[in-house]
Amino acid sequence: MAETDISIATPAHREKLFIALYKSAFPAVARYVNKMGGTFDEAKDIFQDALVIYYEKAAAGTIILNTNEQAYLLGISKNLWLKKFKENNRSASLDGVETADLEEEHASESKLMSFLETAGKKCMELLRSFYYDQLPLADAAKLFGFSGVRSATVQKYKCLEKVRETVKEKSLTYEDFLA
Amino acid sequence: MRTSLLETEQIEAHLLQRSAPAHALLFDAKLLLNDDLADKLNWQKATYTVIKNYGRNQLKKEIEAVHQSLFSEARHRSFSEKIRRIFSKK
Numbered sequence: 020m021a022e023t024d025i026s027i028a029t030p031a032h033r034e035k036l037f038i039a040l041y042k043s044a045f046p047a048v049a050r051y052v053n054k055m056g057g058t059f060d061e062a063k064d065i066f067q068d069a070l071v072i073y074y075e076k077a078a079a080g081t082i083i084l085n086t087n088e089q090a091y092l093l094g095i096s097k098n099l100w101l102k103k104f105k106e107n108n109r110s111a112s113l114d115g116v117e118t119a120d121l122e123e124e125h126a127s128e129s130k131l132m133s134f135l136e137t138a139g140k141k142c143m144e145l146l147r148s149f150y151y152d153q154l155p156l157a158d159a160a161k162l163f164g165f166s167g168v169r170s171a172t173v174q175k176y177k178c179l180e181k182v183r184e185t186v187k188e189k190s191l192t193y194e195d196f197l198a
Numbered sequence: 199m200r201t202s203l204l205e206t207e208q209i210e211a212h213l214l215q216r217s218a219p220a221h222a223l224l225f226d227a228k229l230l231l232n233d234d235l236a237d238k239l240n241w242q243k244a245t246y247t248v249i250k251n252y253g254r255n256q257l258k259k260e261i262e263a264v265h266q267s268l269f270s271e272a273r274h275r276s277f278s279e280k281i282r283r284i285f286s287k288k
Contacts, residue, residue, distance in 0.1 A: 059282075135248070176207055
């Protein structure tokens with residue numbers, strides 16, 4: 020992530036960023052959803068998904084944080100609303116068996132997630148900052164208290180190996196996950 | 199770095215298409231000859247998906263915590279009332 024961007028390296032920075040985005044962009048999204056006949060909870064769900072999309076695009080460097088975020092978030096929210104509306108109409112005809120399969124898959128994935136959130140928290144947080152938040156190595160090294168980029172890199176690959184083994188082991192236990 | 203970590207690094211370079219062409223060719227050849235390496239590659243690919251989902255879940259939790267604080271703490275009252283007024287209009 021470029022240095023000119025708002026720093027999103029720590030949870031405290033991200034909290035500040037999301038409060039600012041909520042205050043600047045949520046009112047317009049709420050007015051739109053209300054106009055379309057939606058509820059407060061629907062506006063909340065859509066806006067939170069829009070924030071995730073916005074954050075991921077910013078982390079990947081496809082957009083620059085702080086450039087007309089209100090219009091951007093409103094645009095994503097409108098698209099999400101229209102998509103949700105279409106899916107709601109279609110879901111009535113979904114085959115029951117397909118839905119059951121999907122639920123089973125989600126259950127296996129959530130078992131693996133809860134395991135990683137507890138047993139592998141430290142590694143997962145490190146890997147999250149590298150691969151999801153896409154922090155530059157030097158920033159991640161500083162954030163996690165490593166002496167430098169090299170030791171952060173070594174730790175990254177150690178964690179990746181450890182989590183890879185866990186994913187393999189647990190997936191074989193849960194059978195259907197990621198098969 | 200120990201050998202297994204170098205291998206993990208090479209798998210990553212291959213999956214993220216960051217290998218130099220000559221290295222990529224050599225790695226492809228190793229993959230054909232080494233089932234264990236191919237197995238590791240598949241699980242590492244799955245691991246990146248798991249990390250992405252983990253990151254997304256954690257981010258959603260952070261956003262939800264911000265939402266709760268905006269709609270329950272007194273210091274954000276003018277904002278929360280502004281939003282509630284939007285939904286009370288009929």
